[in-house]
Amino acid sequence: MKRVDWWRLGILLAGMLTSVAATAAADPKKVLRTEFPAAETGFDPAQVHDLYSNIVNEAIFEPLLTYDYLARPSRLAPRAAEALPEMSESGRVYVFRIRPGILFADDPAFKGRPRELVAADYVYAIKRLADPKLHSPWRYLVETKIAGLADVIKAAEKSGKFDYDAPIAGLQALDKHTLKITLSEPDYNYPYILATPTMGAVAREVVEHYGANIMAHPVGTGPYRLDKWVRSSRIELAANPLYRGHTWDFAPVEAGDEVLVTAMKGKKLPTIARIEIAIMDEDQARLLAFQNGELDLFQLDGPLAPKMLDIDRLKPEFVSKGAKLSRIIDPEIQYPYLSMRDPVVGGLSKEKIALRRAILMAYDETAEIRVIHNGQGVVIDYPVPPGVVGYLPGYRRTDATNIALANALLDRFGYQPGPDGWRTLPDGKPLAITLTTRPDSLGRQQEEMWKRSFDAIHIRLNSDKKKFPEILKAEKSCQLQMRVNRWIADFPDGENFMQLFYSGNIGQSNTSCTAIPEFDTLFQKATRLPQGAERDALWIDMARLLEFYGAARISMARPRNMVMQKHVIGYKKHPIILADWLYADIDLEAKP
Amino acid sequence: MTAFILRRLWQMLPTLLGVILLTFFLFNFVGGDPAYLLAGKISSPEQIANIRTQLGIDQPVYVQLWIFIKQVMSADFGVSWSTNEQVSQIIATRIGPSLTVLVPILIIETVLSVALALGVAYVRGSLTDRSIMIVCTIAMSVSLLVYIIVGQYALAYKLGWFPVQGWGESFSENLLRFSALPILLGVAVGIAPNTRLYRTFFLDEINQDYVRTARAKGLSENTVMLKHVLRNALIPIITNLMIYLPGLLIGHFLIERFFSIPGIGREVILAVERSDFPVIKAITIYVAIATMFANLLADVLYKLVDPRVQLK
Numbered sequence: 001m002k003r004v005d006w007w008r009l010g011i012l013l014a015g016m017l018t019s020v021a022a023t024a025a026a027d028p029k030k031v032l033r034t035e036f037p038a039a040e041t042g043f044d045p046a047q048v049h050d051l052y053s054n055i056v057n058e059a060i061f062e063p064l065l066t067y068d069y070l071a072r073p074s075r076l077a078p079r080a081a082e083a084l085p086e087m088s089e090s091g092r093v094y095v096f097r098i099r100p101g102i103l104f105a106d107d108p109a110f111k112g113r114p115r116e117l118v119a120a121d122y123v124y125a126i127k128r129l130a131d132p133k134l135h136s137p138w139r140y141l142v143e144t145k146i147a148g149l150a151d152v153i154k155a156a157e158k159s160g161k162f163d164y165d166a167p168i169a170g171l172q173a174l175d176k177h178t179l180k181i182t183l184s185e186p187d188y189n190y191p192y193i194l195a196t197p198t199m200g201a202v203a204r205e206v207v208e209h210y211g212a213n214i215m216a217h218p219v220g221t222g223p224y225r226l227d228k229w230v231r232s233s234r235i236e237l238a239a240n241p242l243y244r245g246h247t248w249d250f251a252p253v254e255a256g257d258e259v260l261v262t263a264m265k266g267k268k269l270p271t272i273a274r275i276e277i278a279i280m281d282e283d284q285a286r287l288l289a290f291q292n293g294e295l296d297l298f299q300l301d302g303p304l305a306p307k308m309l310d311i312d313r314l315k316p317e318f319v320s321k322g323a324k325l326s327r328i329i330d331p332e333i334q335y336p337y338l339s340m341r342d343p344v345v346g347g348l349s350k351e352k353i354a355l356r357r358a359i360l361m362a363y364d365e366t367a368e369i370r371v372i373h374n375g376q377g378v379v380i381d382y383p384v385p386p387g388v389v390g391y392l393p394g395y396r397r398t399d400a401t402n403i404a405l406a407n408a409l410l411d412r413f414g415y416q417p418g419p420d421g422w423r424t425l426p427d428g429k430p431l432a433i434t435l436t437t438r439p440d441s442l443g444r445q446q447e448e449m450w451k452r453s454f455d456a457i458h459i460r461l462n463s464d465k466k467k468f469p470e471i472l473k474a475e476k477s478c479q480l481q482m483r484v485n486r487w488i489a490d491f492p493d494g495e496n497f498m499q500l501f502y503s504g505n506i507g508q509s510n511t512s513c514t515a516i517p518e519f520d521t522l523f524q525k526a527t528r529l530p531q532g533a534e535r536d537a538l539w540i541d542m543a544r545l546l547e548f549y550g551a552a553r554i555s556m557a558r559p560r561n562m563v564m565q566k567h568v569i570g571y572k573k574h575p576i577i578l579a580d581w582l583y584a585d586i587d588l589e590a591k592p
Numbered sequence: 593m594t595a596f597i598l599r600r601l602w603q604m605l606p607t608l609l610g611v612i613l614l615t616f617f618l619f620n621f622v623g624g625d626p627a628y629l630l631a632g633k634i635s636s637p638e639q640i641a642n643i644r645t646q647l648g649i650d651q652p653v654y655v656q657l658w659i660f661i662k663q664v665m666s667a668d669f670g671v672s673w674s675t676n677e678q679v680s681q682i683i684a685t686r687i688g689p690s691l692t693v694l695v696p697i698l699i700i701e702t703v704l705s706v707a708l709a710l711g712v713a714y715v716r717g718s719l720t721d722r723s724i725m726i727v728c729t730i731a732m733s734v735s736l737l738v739y740i741i742v743g744q745y746a747l748a749y750k751l752g753w754f755p756v757q758g759w760g761e762s763f764s765e766n767l768l769r770f771s772a773l774p775i776l777l778g779v780a781v782g783i784a785p786n787t788r789l790y791r792t793f794f795l796d797e798i799n800q801d802y803v804r805t806a807r808a809k810g811l812s813e814n815t816v817m818l819k820h821v822l823r824n825a826l827i828p829i830i831t832n833l834m835i836y837l838p839g840l841l842i843g844h845f846l847i848e849r850f851f852s853i854p855g856i857g858r859e860v861i862l863a864v865e866r867s868d869f870p871v872i873k874a875i876t877i878y879v880a881i882a883t884m885f886a887n888l889l890a891d892v893l894y895k896l897v898d899p900r901v902q903l904k
Binding site for chain 1: 624625626627628629630631632633634635636637638639640642643646671674675676677682685741744745748749752755756757758759849850851852853854858859862867
């Protein structure tokens with residue numbers, strides 16, 4: 001009993017010390033006003049599936065790991081963990097040591113007592129992702145990955161209740177501050193998963209205290225806590241007085257980083273006392289609010305970009321007012337695909353391959369970037385986009401846009417024009433391809449661009465408009481013939497993109513229903529390798545196979561432009577960290 | 593009158609049933625399957641099936657319909673599928689901001705357009721009448737979106753008379769500061785068509801024999817216009833107003849989106865985007881009920897403004 005009391009006293013003292021540190025760092029005069037272009041849904045790491053809720057979650061909850069703010073490609077760094085995990089058994093076992101003395105933000109659920117973060121909180125948080133009742137969109141990150149978890153899920157689906165106290169072989173709190181995760185299969189990328197906001201620690205007593213209202217009561221150990229929330233309108237975060245603080249200590253990597261380092265090096269964060277986030281649905285409102293000084297930082301989307309940018313830099317009139325731009329290419333790919341399970345375009349026979357290759361070769365993404373995206377896009381040749389481990393800037397595709405070659409290919413494999421001028425199938429039957437798009441402006445514009453390409457190779461194009469849930473449903477059962485899909489990185493490793501074409505993921509992320517035996521063999525081999533030249537060589541072969549079989553055309557990625565006022569310092573858009581303003585500061589002297 | 597009201601209330605039940613059936617089948621068949629959205633980027637068929645079970649959308653259609661009817665009867669539509677927030681709470685918290693903007697628009701627009709229409713009807717055929725009608729026709733031809741975009745740019749950003757957007761915590765701040773521009777634009781948009789419409793109502797009355805008789809009796813023009821013409825023209829004006837009333841419940845999504853007002857119009861759009869059926873169902877039912885009550889109110893008001901009207 002006596003020992004327990006000493007322990008509590010220790011935690012209390014640690015809490016008081018960290019409280020003093022964090023409170024001293026955050027200046028009440030410093031407020032960062034930013035915006036979301038779409039409404040949030042709530043703040044339970046296990047339940048939310050939208051980007052914007054997760055941005056807030058990243059400021060409130062702490063995963064074990066995060067990323068080095070300036071390193072590119074993104075590199076893992078410890079957050080609640082003391083260091084990167086100890087890995088063994090070729091990436092099957094990971095052991096984390098959690099920093100002692102980390103405290104959850106104060107909350108009535110703790111009944112006035114300081115509550116230290118322990119390994120069991122991560123065990124609980126991960127179990128919540130697997131609880132069928134919560135229908136977490138992140139269940140796939142843990143279900144088959146963590147040894148023994150799938151059995152508990154099955155039992156829960158049978159009984160209707162997830163047993164949070166059931167021991168799981170792959171999830172063990174070895175002691176108060178040591179967490180051991182054992183995977184079903186080796187996976188060198190799993191630490192990336194553990195850096196997502198979804199993996200933030202939650203306290204079981206908080207979840208049980210708030211029950212069904214947990215989405216409105218986020219309590220974490222991160223630098224901010226939810227202070228005010230008007231749903232779909234306004235989110236206000238206040239610096240968490242119990243947060244221990246983190247030091248801005250990053251080395252410059254890219255041009256321009258030196259300015260950030262000079263301004264920020266050694267600062268204890270957070271220095272900003274409040275983050276005020278307004279939900280602004282309309283582009284014009286965001287732009288005018290920024291120009292009017294009502295916003296400090298905002299995301300300049302494609303349609304707005306020509307108003308402020310000359311392609312990739314701010315227009316002089318904004319520069320003269322002190323506005324600054326942080327721009328990255330999003331870690332994403334846009335890839336039009338033709339389903340390999342479709343009776344007309346699918347399969348591995350030569351004439352089907354020729355048909356797919358000709359269609360994909362007829363498309364000109366540079367025109368799409370120019371016409372639809374106002375120049376806000378870059379052509380991507382390789383399935384791994386910039387900013388992601390495995391990206392190869394020197395890689396050049398073999399399926400470059402070539403209308404003449406596409407027509408020659410179709411002629412050679414018997415897709416001859418009929419009397420009406422439209423090509424037919426080799427057996428003389430009519431040929432028409434159906435492109436499915438969403439019933440929105442982007443969908444309509446992309447359809448127009450594709451119509452031009454199809455006209456150039458004399459193939460009829462049919463239009464199919466579907467609502468997003470219906471598209472997802474049809475894709476999972478390989479019912480779509482053609483679609484322009486997009487994938488943004490869950491984690492910054494090329495495997496996250498290569499898996500899109502692995503046949504084992506048909507019905508899940510492999511929406512093109514690609515099934516190429518050689519590709520599958522190489523993919524399985526590559527997943528067993530750590531990052532490095534050997535794995536890169538396999539990926540190049542896989543990329544060539546995708547081009548050869550015409551499974552999909554890796555086409556483009558969009559930039560993300562963040563514009564900030566003169567007084568926002570230390571900010572740089574990060575490709576993976578969502579709440580990257582956690583590393584920013586406000587220069588009060590530069591503020592009007 | 594009481595018997596009439598009771599009879600009309602009774603007649604609402606089959607209408608409501610029709611709305612329930614229409615809403616249910618419409619959204620069930622064209623609304624999309626929310627399980628695929630909720631399941632996230634990567635999900636197995638088992639997860640999808642599990643979510644469908646939890647949402648109750650795997651049940652036979654008649655069971656789902658019966659649950660819907662019970663929800664309507666108990667006014668408890670459960671929780672939002674995307675946010676877990678009680679639907680009643682969503683409506684209760686979003687209706688206030690919508691009404692803060694829309695009620696002043698309705699009142700100001702009605703008073704101004706009635707006054708303007710009465711004035712131009714009185715001087716019909718004059719240069720003033722023709723000028724105002726031309727301005728009204730031009731104003732009607734311009735889209736609401738243009739009013740909002742230009743108004744927000746010119747009045748809020750360039751001239752700085754209003755905030756570009758936002759919403760505060762106190763009613764007075766919201767009404768006087770954040771709603772001022774949306775109200776101004778809403779009134780500007782609505783005043784032109786209403787003035788034209790009401791002018792025709794007044795002209796119809798001005799040409800009636802009873803107006804000539806009143807003038808022959810030596811009544812002043814003020815008395816003729818305000819007591820006789822206005823009162824008799826009120827019936828079509830009330831009809832027009834009652835059409836607007838249920839619209840207060842669904843807010844004004846364009847104004848709310850552009851000015852970041854957390855009203856019910858934005859919520860409806862969000863619910864449709866997210867296939868959030870409980871929210872869509874609740875709002876549709878409430879609007880249907882409001883429409884029926886607005887019609888009943890219109891009938892009662894007819895009787896009050898014109899005792900000759902018989903309620904049968």
